[in-house]
Amino acid sequence: xxxxxxxxxxxxxxxxxxxxxxxxxxxxxxxxxxxxxxxxxxxxxxxxxxxxxxxxxxxxxxxxxxxxxxxxxxxxxxxxxxxxxxxxxxxxxxxxxxxxxxxxxxxxxxxxxxxxxxxxxxxxxxxxxxxxxxxxxxxxxxxxxxxxxxxxxxxxxxxxxxxxxxxxxxxxxxxxxxxxxxxxxxxxxxxxxxxxxxxxxxxxxxxxxxxxxxxxxxxxxxxxxxxxxxxxxxxxxxxxxxxxxxxxxxxxxxxxxxxxxxxxxxxxxxxxxxxxxxxxxxxxxxxxxxxxxxxxxxxxxxxxxxxxxxxxxxxxxxxxxxxxxxxxxxxxxxxxxxxxxxxxxxxxxxx
Ligand SMILES: Cc1cc2nc3c(=O)[nH]c(=O)nc-3n(C[C@H](O)[C@H](O)[C@H](O)COP(=O)(O)OP(=O)(O)OC[C@H]3O[C@@H](n4cnc5c(N)ncnc54)[C@H](O)[C@@H]3O)c2cc1C
Numbered sequence: 001x002x003x004x005x006x007x008x009x010x011x012x013x014x015x016x017x018x019x020x021x022x023x024x025x026x027x028x029x030x031x032x033x034x035x036x037x038x039x040x041x042x043x044x045x046x047x048x049x050x051x052x053x054x055x056x057x058x059x060x061x062x063x064x065x066x067x068x069x070x071x072x073x074x075x076x077x078x079x080x081x082x083x084x085x086x087x088x089x090x091x092x093x094x095x096x097x098x099x100x101x102x103x104x105x106x107x108x109x110x111x112x113x114x115x116x117x118x119x120x121x122x123x124x125x126x127x128x129x130x131x132x133x134x135x136x137x138x139x140x141x142x143x144x145x146x147x148x149x150x151x152x153x154x155x156x157x158x159x160x161x162x163x164x165x166x167x168x169x170x171x172x173x174x175x176x177x178x179x180x181x182x183x184x185x186x187x188x189x190x191x192x193x194x195x196x197x198x199x200x201x202x203x204x205x206x207x208x209x210x211x212x213x214x215x216x217x218x219x220x221x222x223x224x225x226x227x228x229x230x231x232x233x234x235x236x237x238x239x240x241x242x243x244x245x246x247x248x249x250x251x252x253x254x255x256x257x258x259x260x261x262x263x264x265x266x267x268x269x270x271x272x273x274x275x276x277x278x279x280x281x282x283x284x285x286x287x288x289x290x291x292x293x294x295x296x297x298x299x300x301x302x303x304x305x306x307x308x309x310x311x312x313x314x315x316x317x318x319x320x321x322x323x324x325x326x327x328x329x330x331x332x333x334x335x336x337x338x339x340x341x342x343x344x345x346x347x348x349x350x351x
Contacts, residue, residue, distance in 0.1 A: 022161045
């Protein structure tokens with residue numbers, strides 16, 4: 001009998017999982033509390049970065065590696081431009097530069113090391129230069145996230161075995177036995193339920209692991225107005241006290257700029273937002289004409305938990321397969337995640 005699968009949450013993870021399940025012969029009903037595509041979720045963004053090396057996240061790196069072939073093929077096909085290959089830049093001290101050199105050598109990825117003073121990026125961004133090196137990894141892909149996500153939503157609409165259920169909020173704590181839940185008081189039954197809402201579901205009091213916690217990341221979308229914008233590369237850390245970073249959209253129209261330190265457990269007030277904005281704009285030497293201040297809410301596992309915790313699992317109470325935290329980093333691994341989840345749900349294979 002054909003499996004009949006419910007997927008809750010139609011961001012990039014849910015959409016790719018729906019397509020992967022349908023490719024494997026299942027019927028799928030894909031729910032989202034908003035429209036599909038949902039232009040208010042985290043998958044609707046100007047630019048998202050794929051990279052190979054994740055020096056602080058051992059769980060993320062293999063999933064990134066397994067997603068690489070998909071993205072390379074995806075950006076290289078058709079008339080549309082979904083992204084481009086580029087380099088990832090880190091402004092680091094000598095010790096971090098040595099660690100990165102070892103890591104990139106071990107992974108057999110190319111890199112260059114430059115004096116920041118001499119680099120083009122220093123003419124576009126205000127980078128600290130004293131006792132700093134520019135580590136340039138040859139391992140990045142810039143994805144036009146909105147275009148990728150919209151394109152995959154179109155593919156859903158063209159797939160017969162997938163039924164879309166937009167504007168349908170599912171009460172996640174009504175999911176039971178991994179097979180049924182209620183929508184507006186009506187019980188829905190499936191052979192399996194997958195929750196890709198990227199938020200935690202209720203827990204036993206004695207649950208051993210930490211639950212993902214809410215975070216609010218402040219960033220600026222800076223609309224560029226500078227003939228040199230094409231030279232911008234993603235900078236993973238600018239080497240400043242707040243660990244600023246920036247990711248341009250693939251066609252370099254919009255620059256997302258933020259800092260690791262500008263992630264909060266409570267939404268910042270307007271004074272806090274102004275402080276972030278001033279600090280981040282001060283990092284730029286490039287011309288722009290519009291700045292949007294954005295606060296993105298998401299759920300995150302503590303860094304030490306993340307190292308040993310899989311990105312998806314079977315939930316202990318509801319029995320559904322779930323992705324409970326996005327950690328502001330899983331757009332790039334959606335191809336690998338969706339493949340693993342669909343293999344498990346349809347063929348019982350967990351590798
Ligand atoms: C500032 C910032 C920068 C980032 N940069 C990168 C990057 O460079 N590279 C990268 O790989 N990742 C990056 N990310 C993370 C990436 O955007 C997210 O991890 C990814 O988009 C999450 O996709 P998702 O499908 O899991 O969740 P989402 O896109 O958030 O979608 C979840 C969906 O579930 C729906 N939903 C929720 N609850 C319910 C319910 N009860 N019933 C029905 N529907 C429900 C929501 O409406 C939503 O549409 C970044 C994130 C942030 C905030």
